[in-house]
Amino acid sequence: MLYPHFSSILKRYHSSGCKIVLALSGGVDSRVLLHLLSLFKQDNPQTECLAVHVHHGLSSNADFWAEQCHQWCSDSGLSSVVERVCLNLGSRISIEQEARQQRYLALKKHIQEGDLLLTGQHLSDQTETFLLALKRGSGPKGLSSMPEAASFGKGMLLRPLLSVSREKVVDYAEQHSLSWVEDESNTDTRYDRNFLRQYIVPQLTERWPDIERSVSRSAQLCADQEALLNELLAERLAKMIGADGGISVVSLHSESALARNQLIRMWLDTYSVLMPGRKQLSLIWNEVVCAQPDANPRLTLSQGEIRRYQNRLYWVDKQQDITDWRTEFTLNTPVDLPDRLGSIMLTDRVSENGFKLRAARPEERVWVSFNPEGIVAHPEERAHSRKLKKLFQEYGVPPWLRRRLPLIMYNDCLAGVAGLFVDRDFSGNAVEVVWDRQTQG
Structure with missing residues (x-):
């Protein structure tokens, strides 16, 4: 039964x-x-x-x-x-x-x-x-x-x-x-x-x-071996992965070819990525890890890309082009962001350590965008203004995230980049930008 x-x-x-x-x-x-x-x-x-x-x-x-x-x-x-x-x-x-x-x-x-x-x-x-x-x-x-x-x-x-x-x-x-x-x-x-x-x-x-039962037993034995291998390497992998999810290229270089291939597989498995074959692992190593230091290498797989930035490898899911997406804020009302980027809200319920701005003037409309082209900003902690492209580099924002950070605009001026900095001319304590990334896929 x-x-x-x-x-x-x-x-x-x-x-x-x-x-x-x-x-x-x-x-x-x-x-x-x-x-x-x-x-x-x-x-x-x-x-x-x-x-x-x-x-x-x-x-x-x-x-x-x-x-x-x-x-x-x-x-x-x-x-x-x-x-x-x-x-x-x-x-x-x-x-x-x-x-x-x-x-x-x-x-x-x-x-x-x-x-x-x-x-x-x-x-x-x-x-x-x-x-x-x-x-x-x-x-x-x-x-x-x-x-x-x-x-x-x-x-x-x-x-x-x-x-x-x-x-x-x-x-x-x-x-x-x-x-x-x-x-x-x-x-x-x-x-x-x-x-x-x-x-x-x-x-x-x-x-x-009885072959199906035999296949099932073989599959379980393979699963047991894989689990044991992962258990033995888990501590080593944990030391290689940073808070941003990237894996250290320097640490991978210190491993044998067999160990580093397994470590890369284990790292990708944390993102539920289809396991790369031997050929793809070779491409990851030769064309991404070992690319010239000043290069911006990437390897495209079926579910996304593997990229290198500042001596770390990163997994990047497939991304929509959201350059032209924009919407205005209504105070205290969450706005759903595109492409699994969560939600964002402009609120007058200000916390002690939040991302705070001055209040908008009557003639200013407040909106959110993702297009950094041509924008110049002056972070409140900096001595000079710079193009946003340069600021992203100085703040260590990876290239694939530079059109994924919400830009808070007052009319046509950048008031701040959510999670990064507030522009000097828009610093204040009247409103707070709350970016909830928990709804990201």
Whole structure:
């Protein structure tokens, strides 16, 4: 019986008062999870549960799938929501990877402190993931495939069916007369995972019936080895990383090639970056770390860039061009900033050590911008005025952040750069700029 297994796993990880969120695609795996979660809700009525269906818009059936998921949730007595996402489908972008990334970004919005996100991967999915990692030539981390539980945003991602075979999942659905949707793309063997599912794994299991269990054990052994390696290097890595998240180039130079490659992988893993292969690690070292001292090197990866600045390596997420973004302040009303930069507010509730300015005159409008072009400022602690570009250099602001710091403008004059300095002509104690960066992704 699947429910006792499901219930025991949830009770192992779920904390009282925290929400359980189900990623509901509508396929048989998540459909079974929905049924199991509804039973768990009946046994634990105080537990808040929510099903989230992500609408990718890739199929002509996408609207129907969303309606079906909503109806199943309604019939099960569970709350549900549909998240619509837009995919960036460029010529060099993997549809699978982009859909996965946007799906998890959408799901993360519903995860608060201590919440659980349930996904429907099972034992056969683990086998496919292992074989895909093997095809890519992955090391222990890649071959460790998917863990049963992992941190996710402010909460945890849990795969309660990971040790259950696909056959048992389908049997459960049929025994309980559950209906589900079939994504037509699942039969398209141009996708590597579908090719494995349709042709390779069935032949392997026919020849060796226990191979999926064996693969699962190998994945766990790889995970154990990776965990041990990380444990042995964790203290060394902590000493290399500064308060700004950058990793010391000088410290990396003192390590062996094997150690520094693992340390770079561990550092990137803190940003949830897809693990670079051996070729990419070589490029990081030769083209970024070992570039000329006066260079501004960068290496672009699928999720962002690795850059060097003042003898440190930094991970930089993909950024939107927000140069032309601007908006006016209304006193004591937070303003949402673009591209995961949080929110900012101009308030007359002034604190002792806040970022304080004089009050605006009647003819002055106060607004926020990100375009530093042509701006000259005179920080109150400096003897002379300088172009903002030069001031950013003197304050040690990395190049990729120089169009990410909110510029507080009084009419066309810079009053201050949030978190950096106040201009001498606008110094005062009447209002305070409060920049809350906690909403950054």
